Amino acid sequence: MVSVADLLAVPGLGLRPVHVVDGPSLRWVATSELPDPTPFLEGGELLLTTGLGTRGWSDQWQAYVGRLAAAGAAALGVGIGLTYDGLPDTLVAACREHGLTLLEVPRETAFVAVSRAAAELLQDQEAASTRLALDLQRRLTRAALGLDLRPLLDRLAQLLDATVALVHRDGTPAEGPLGARPEDGLDLALVRDEVAGIKGQGLGAVSTTTRGASTTVVRPIGLAGRPELYLAVSLPGTLDDPRRSAVSTAAVLLSLAVERRAERRAADRRLRGRALELLCAGDLRSAEVLLGAAEGDRAVPDRLRVLRVDGPDDALGDALERLEDAADGVLAGLVEGELVAVAAPVRVGAVLALLGDTGPGTGPGTGGGTGLRTGVGRAVAAAEARRSAESAGHALDRTTAASPVRRWEDVADAGPLALVPEALGREYAATVLAPLDAEHRATLAAFLRHHGARGAVADDLGVHRNTVRNRLAEIERLTGLDLDDPAARVGAWLALELASEGP
Known part of the structure; x- marks a missing residue:
């Protein structure tokens, strides 16, 4: 909490403590010249006054200070050099009696400077509290939800004097090898062959091979579906x-742990998806809380760009896994059927490479036939992520099979017409211009081109000014537009431009 002592320590203010007690924490700074400001206090304020309303007071200070103390004021600060050249003795005595901190504010210190300093202290304190809360939350979450497989593998190796590892379906190690002699205790080539021999037999398969003075056991890990991991044990x-039972028990426990990790990953994926949804809606604080509860310690970058990706469900799922596994410092999740990724601006290129979409074309690294389309939003501060998400949506709307990636700056540089989706633009133009024939449209275009100068329109079209006036009145009647309204003129210009771009 911020105390009056913290404010006294701010250099440059020159506040002088006259009487200091261990009172309420400082919540804000208030300024009042009223004889009784307490109806306007909530408690915890430093009340600043020049004493204009207390000129000539003596015995009245007792009641004044008593009311401030009863209202929970943190301190009273009196400006010197206007009403008072020095603090009245009766005021000092009243503050001592009622236990209220009293400060002397020098003439050269503006009250607004005191208020600003207090606001900065309170803001710094709030930011520090938030950081600490998030850090503690992450630490507690990790401690409660630790699903590391390594301790179990270590323990199995110790009990059997063996070398153990978890391997993928292709035989490459996922964890380990672990044990007293990991470098020569497990023949990975043999393990790869054994996995290849049993991986089509489901979760009940097991391979036991004895070569020379050692035995290698390979068992699938998992509770349902196709196994993705295998336990490999080499023992003398x-x-x-007893040792066969130990391997079986370890396999069951590992299967449970892997299943829990899969459930945890699915839960983390839901958390990240919801966090991204909140972030893109402008709720940074709630998004950070959810991310703190998810595994992986991925925080929102201070400055970021939002990427919105659309495409076939299976391609979106594969892209999400690539981002989760390989892109440090990147947040990714599914939000309402779209893949949303958030990254620092310098990381956008790496994200696009992982998506397989780095530019137009269909070759490797440019979409690669994945069917994914990506809109890249503008670079913004984290608190403005909503703006980046919205601009990413506009960019996504402008993607095509030939140009699967569009960045916001590409769309913005193309002008306002690029922001209107093609089909919607054609429909809008047709609706606005449907009642107008070619003559009316030419007149309307000339009117907009010459900023409503009817004489210039008449000269441009080679007709009389009255003809222009009559045609414009007819256009307003047919379309319902008020051509003196700037918004109506913009709408008419868009309709004409969109119509001219049509097929």
Whole structure:
């Protein structure tokens, strides 16, 4: 909490403590010249006054200070050099009696400077509290939801004097090898062959191979579906019942842990998706809280760009996995059927590479036949992520199969017409211009081109001014537009331009 002592320590203010007590924390600074300002206080304020309303007071200070103390004021600050050259003795005595902190504010210190300093202290304190709360939340969440497989593998290696590892379906290690002699205790080529031999047999398959003085056991890990991980154990001698039971038990426990990790990953994915939804809606604080509860310690960049990706569901799912596994410092999730990614501006190129979409074309690294289309939003501060998300949506609307990636600056540089989706633009132009024949449209275009100068329009079209006036009146009647209204003129200009771009 911010205290009056913190404010006294701010250099340059020159506040002088006359009487200081351990009172309420400082919540704000108020200024009042009223004889009784307490109806306007909430408690915790530093009340600043020049004493204009207290000129000539003596015994009245007792009641004044008593009311401030009862209202929970943090302190009273009196400006010197206007009403008072020095603090009245009766005021000092009243503050001592009622236990209210009293400060002397020098003539050269503006009250607004005191208010600004207090506001900065309160803001810094709030930011520090938020950072600490998020850090503690992350630490507690990790401690409560730790699903590391390594301790179990270590323990199995110790019990069996073995070398153990978790391997993928292609035989490459996912965790390990671990044990007393990991470098030569497990034949990875043998493990790869054994995995290839049993991976089509489901979760009940097991391979046991004895070569020389050691035995290698390979078992699938998982509770349902196709196994993606296999437990490989190499131990000296033959596999007796106790050790076979230990391997089986470890496989079951690992399967449970892997299933829990999968559930956790799915839950984290939902959390990140919801966090991204909140972030793109402008709720940065709630988004950061949800991200703190998710595994991975991925924070919102201070400055960011939002990418919105559309395409086939399976392609979106594959792209999400690539971003989750390979893109450090990138937030990614599914939001209402779209893949949304948030990254620092310098990381956008890496994200596009992982998506397989870095520019127009269909070759490797340019869409690659994935069917994904990506809109890249403008670069903004984290608190303005909503603006980046909206601009990413506009950019996404302008993507095509030939140009699967559009950046906001490409769309913005193309002018306002680029912001209107093609189909919607054609429909709008047709609706506005439908009642007008070619003569009316030419007159309207000339009117807009010459900024409403009817004489210039008449000269441009080679007709009389009265003819122009009559045609414009007819256009207003047919379309319902008020051509003296700037908004109506913009709408008419858009309709004419969009119509001219049509097929």
